Amino acid sequence: MGCASGRNPSGLGAQRIKNLSLFKAILNALTPNRNQKDITSLIEEFKYPKYGPGMMWERARDKVEAAGIPVVMNTEVVGIRHDDGQATALVLRRDGQQFEVACDNVISSMPFSALLRGMNPAPPADVIAAADGLGYRDFMTVALVVPESEGFPDNWIYIHDPGVEVGRVQNFGSWSPYLVKDGKTCLGLEYFVTEGDKLWTSADDDLIELGKRELETLGLSKAQYCEQGFVVRMPKAYPMYDGTYKANVETMRKWVADNAPNVWPVGRNGMHRYNNQDHSMYTAMLTVENILGEADHDIWSVNVEAEYHEEKVGDSSE
Numbered sequence: 001m002g003c004a005s006g007r008n009p010s011g012l013g014a015q016r017i018k019n020l021s022l023f024k025a026i027l028n029a030l031t032p033n034r035n036q037k038d039i040t041s042l043i044e045e046f047k048y049p050k051y052g053p054g055m056m057w058e059r060a061r062d063k064v065e066a067a068g069i070p071v072v073m074n075t076e077v078v079g080i081r082h083d084d085g086q087a088t089a090l091v092l093r094r095d096g097q098q099f100e101v102a103c104d105n106v107i108s109s110m111p112f113s114a115l116l117r118g119m120n121p122a123p124p125a126d127v128i129a130a131a132d133g134l135g136y137r138d139f140m141t142v143a144l145v146v147p148e149s150e151g152f153p154d155n156w157i158y159i160h161d162p163g164v165e166v167g168r169v170q171n172f173g174s175w176s177p178y179l180v181k182d183g184k185t186c187l188g189l190e191y192f193v194t195e196g197d198k199l200w201t202s203a204d205d206d207l208i209e210l211g212k213r214e215l216e217t218l219g220l221s222k223a224q225y226c227e228q229g230f231v232v233r234m235p236k237a238y239p240m241y242d243g244t245y246k247a248n249v250e251t252m253r254k255w256v257a258d259n260a261p262n263v264w265p266v267g268r269n270g271m272h273r274y275n276n277q278d279h280s281m282y283t284a285m286l287t288v289e290n291i292l293g294e295a296d297h298d299i300w301s302v303n304v305e306a307e308y309h310e311e312k313v314g315d316s317s318e
């Protein structure tokens with residue numbers, strides 16, 4: 001990602017560019033090695049599902065349902081009732097209807113701040129203030145369909161040009177040919193934004209025009225080649241590491257541990273931890289072992305402590 005230094009107080013750099021020294025970066029630039037796997041940031045090749053990572057979750061859902069366990073989709077958790085030191089029920093909303101289900105354990109990957117705000121009875125003011133203190137960076141993709149010849153061989157390119165707003169361009173056809181139609185590719189222009197800001201609130205048509213202009217400015221393609229455009233807005237894409245997030249998370253963790261220890265925060269926003277998919281899944285897998293009483297993992301050490309680092313199996317960039 002190139003944004004972090006070794007003195008980064010948040011630990012973000014250590015987390016995201018593991019094993020990458022300046023020497024290794026220069027060596028790799030001079031002698032690219034398509035099979036290198038130990039430096040996360042420089043991995044050249046990796047396996048990718050035909051239609052993207054959602055396929056894995058569709059398969060997981062099928063397996064769970066085949067085992068007779070219902071999977072409920074499109075249902076929002078709006079509250080967690082707790083009593084006498086245990087979460088007792090989830091308050092759910094589907095199609096405008098609110099209803100409750102009793103629970104033994106809650107494994108939560110909803111944003112940690114929303115989890116705390118949903119607790120009923122509510123936590124004390126200082127804990128709610130900690131939840132409200134967590135910040136996020138939001139994300140928008142402007143996807144432009146262009147002829148395949150307008151694509152590039154990489155999966156993504158980071159943009160450091162101060163003359164444009166776009167921060168990264170994906171070539172979805174490079175990820176998997178099954179994601180695009182024959183003879184076409186789709187360039188995903190990525191904008192790192194804040195919900196409600198000027199870009200976020202711009203009309204889709206204006207954003208598509210901006211995307212076309214910026215592709216031209218960067219010399220990547222010409223506006224006339226763009227056949228179609230789509231905009232996708234994703235709130236809370238990135239948990240923000242600011243000067244207070246650690247203390248806020250600590251306050252929230254302690255309250256959950258003291259008041260509802262059968263609520264298990266996992267994942268990325270769930271723990272307000274800048275994890276990729278592998279570490280997000282791993283926190284959930286270890287949590288299940290904890291619930292079953294098979295282990296006593298410290299979930300909060302995943303992707304932080306050496307024993308949970310997967311130094312040899314790098315994750316892909318985001």
Ligand SMILES: Cc1cc2nc3c(=O)[nH]c(=O)nc-3n(C[C@H](O)[C@H](O)[C@H](O)COP(=O)(O)OP(=O)(O)OC[C@H]3O[C@@H](n4cnc5c(N)ncnc54)[C@H](O)[C@@H]3O)c2cc1C
Pocket residue numbers: 075076077078109110111114139237238266267268269270275276277278280281315316317318
């Ligand atoms: C632009 C971008 C690119 C990325 N690229 C990569 C990559 O190349 N490789 C990689 O490994 N990782 C990548 N990541 C990171 C990866 O997406 C995350 O690490 C992973 O999705 C986190 O998994 P999770 O289960 O914790 O959370 P999520 O996948 O965010 O799942 C949380 C779910 O909870 C739901 N939810 C939230 N609130 C509620 C509620 N109140 N009630 C019910 N449901 C709720 C959400 O709708 C969501 O479906 C990328 C992330 C971004 C934003």
